[in-house]
Amino acid sequence: MPEVVEKYLTTKEVATRLRRHPRTIRDWIVYGCPTERGTVHLEATKPGKSWLVHPDWLALFEHRIRPVRRADLDLE
Numbered sequence: 001m002p003e004v005v006e007k008y009l010t011t012k013e014v015a016t017r018l019r020r021h022p023r024t025i026r027d028w029i030v031y032g033c034p035t036e037r038g039t040v041h042l043e044a045t046k047p048g049k050s051w052l053v054h055p056d057w058l059a060l061f062e063h064r065i066r067p068v069r070r071a072d073l074d075l076e
Helices: 011-018 022-030 053-066
Strands: 032-035 039-040
Touching: 011 022, 011 053, 032 053, 039 053
Parallel strands: none
Antiparallel strands: 032 039
């Protein structure tokens, strides 16, 4: 059976997807991203000199940094 190689994203690829600077992505990995619920870190791995982010980790991070929707502010 062939081995499945998982695709990881570079900080530059993540930055392009999120429309941020690669330095911001590295800061979110190391220091976290401040949200109204506290600081959220972007999970990543560093097998060499560069950080790599699995797409599942990015999806979870995006979910965690979304603003809290308040029902009393929703318009009908």
